[in-house]
Amino acid sequence: MYRKTYIEVNLDRLEENIESIIKNHPEYQYYIGVVKGNCYGHGSYLVNSLIKKGVNYLAVSSLEEGIKIRKYHTDIPILWLEPISLDAIEIARKQNITLTISSLAYLENLTKQIKDKKLKMHLKLNTGMNRLGIKDKKDVQKAIGIIQKNYFLEGVYSHFITTGISDKKWDEQLQTFYDLLEGIDLTKIPMIHMGRSLTLVNHPKIDICNGIRLGILMYGFNQSPKKDPSFKGKLRQIKANLRIKKYHISKTTLDTNIKVTPCLSLYSEIMEIQNVKKGENVGYGLSYEAKEDILVAVAPIGYADGLNRKSMGRNVFINGSYYPIIGSVNMGMIQIKVDENVKVGDKVELIGDHVSARYVASYLHTTPYEVLCALEDTIPKKYLYRNEVTYIEE
Numbered sequence: 001m002y003r004k005t006y007i008e009v010n011l012d013r014l015e016e017n018i019e020s021i022i023k024n025h026p027e028y029q030y031y032i033g034v035v036k037g038n039c040y041g042h043g044s045y046l047v048n049s050l051i052k053k054g055v056n057y058l059a060v061s062s063l064e065e066g067i068k069i070r071k072y073h074t075d076i077p078i079l080w081l082e083p084i085s086l087d088a089i090e091i092a093r094k095q096n097i098t099l100t101i102s103s104l105a106y107l108e109n110l111t112k113q114i115k116d117k118k119l120k121m122h123l124k125l126n127t128g129m130n131r132l133g134i135k136d137k138k139d140v141q142k143a144i145g146i147i148q149k150n151y152f153l154e155g156v157y158s159h160f161i162t163t164g165i166s167d168k169k170w171d172e173q174l175q176t177f178y179d180l181l182e183g184i185d186l187t188k189i190p191m192i193h194m195g196r197s198l199t200l201v202n203h204p205k206i207d208i209c210n211g212i213r214l215g216i217l218m219y220g221f222n223q224s225p226k227k228d229p230s231f232k233g234k235l236r237q238i239k240a241n242l243r244i245k246k247y248h249i250s251k252t253t254l255d256t257n258i259k260v261t262p263c264l265s266l267y268s269e270i271m272e273i274q275n276v277k278k279g280e281n282v283g284y285g286l287s288y289e290a291k292e293d294i295l296v297a298v299a300p301i302g303y304a305d306g307l308n309r310k311s312m313g314r315n316v317f318i319n320g321s322y323y324p325i326i327g328s329v330n331m332g333m334i335q336i337k338v339d340e341n342v343k344v345g346d347k348v349e350l351i352g353d354h355v356s357a358r359y360v361a362s363y364l365h366t367t368p369y370e371v372l373c374a375l376e377d378t379i380p381k382k383y384l385y386r387n388e389v390t391y392i393e394e
């Protein structure tokens with residue numbers, strides 16, 4: 001690790017998150033850890049901790065991700081959340097990766113190529129997102145028949161597009177899920193899953209589901225809206241309550257017992273400091289002109305690492321104080337307006353306990369999901385366990 005930019009993942013926190021989730025929600029049989037996007041930017045080494053703490057299924061979005069995990073974890077079942085290209089079936093089969101079947105035409109094609117009663121499949125139902133899945137009831141029945149005859153139908157699932165906290169869509173999607181599965185003998189399907197992180201926090205268990213897919217919550221982000229005690233917040237709540245009543249939106253819960261903490265930090269280091277005179281420029285394209293004599297520190301991190309180019313103006317944390325990024329974000333470097341307390345070699349926190357991913361996300365008008373997943377796999381990762389570095393991935 002010669003370049004001093006790295007991600008630090010606190011495995012103790014991750015394990016505490018899983019413990020808290022499962023302790024407060026022991027009602028599921030399958031806790032499916034969503035590890036796509038390189039484990040939401042955290043790197044796949046943390047899979048050890050997930051499994052240790054009770055995650056008993058994983059979900060990936062590419063065969064490559066599945067293969068990477070399979071190298072170190074031979075037993076954990078892995079579900080590929082997207083349809084697989086027919087020429088990759090053999091590899092998936094050898095790697096014991098569970099397939100998602102999301103179209104009848106695809107399934108019919110597949111039967112011409114391969115039949116194998118051991119090949120595990122989950123059928124994806126389209127209940128309203130219109131991304132993947134079968135939405136016609138007859139097609140669902142037909143697909144289930146084909147899979148049960150030729151393969152192993154291990155699961156059926158769908159995906160919520162809203163939180164369902166004050167919207168009707170969630171209820172409608174759930175009803176569609178029930179409708180599509182009406183008349184199917186669910187006792188012959190070992191896994192049924194529909195919920196994601198916020199479903200767990202905000203809704204009671206869906207009776208027919210025995211699995212839950214956990215992403216952002218495991219990584220330490222409870223995205224449920226917090227109670228806002230301000231006048232505006234109360235007004236918003238009154239309006240939401242009226243909507244809930246008017247449209248017969250199902251009651252939600254707010255599980256406040258689950259305690260999760262973000263476990264990813266992103267650090268860099270000051271490698272040079274420039275004295276910039278009033279009127280001089282900083283960075284590319286005249287994006288910043290000094291209004292007075294200032295000190296500009298340079299750190300080796302840029303958009304090639306996944307740092308958003310719109311980060312100009314957002315704060316980083318150095319030696320107990322906040323300093324703004326100025327000038328344009330470069331491919332591999334940023335410039336920070338500092339003071340004389342900052343020296344070459346000082347640590348720069350770009351994401352962490354003082355600069356939350358939530359703050360960065362709101363600065364960029366996006367979500368913590370995007371901020372985390374944007375971090376390039378090429379950034380080295382230090383994994384901390386019991387306050388010591390237990391593994392470095394370079």
Ligand SMILES: Cc1ncc(COP(=O)(O)O)c(C=O)c1O
Nearest residue numbers: 034159196197213214215216217
């Ligand atoms: C199909 C599917 N299930 C589950 C998840 C996990 O969602 P969350 O991170 O909100 O728990 C995702 C995330 O994108 C997803 O696409």
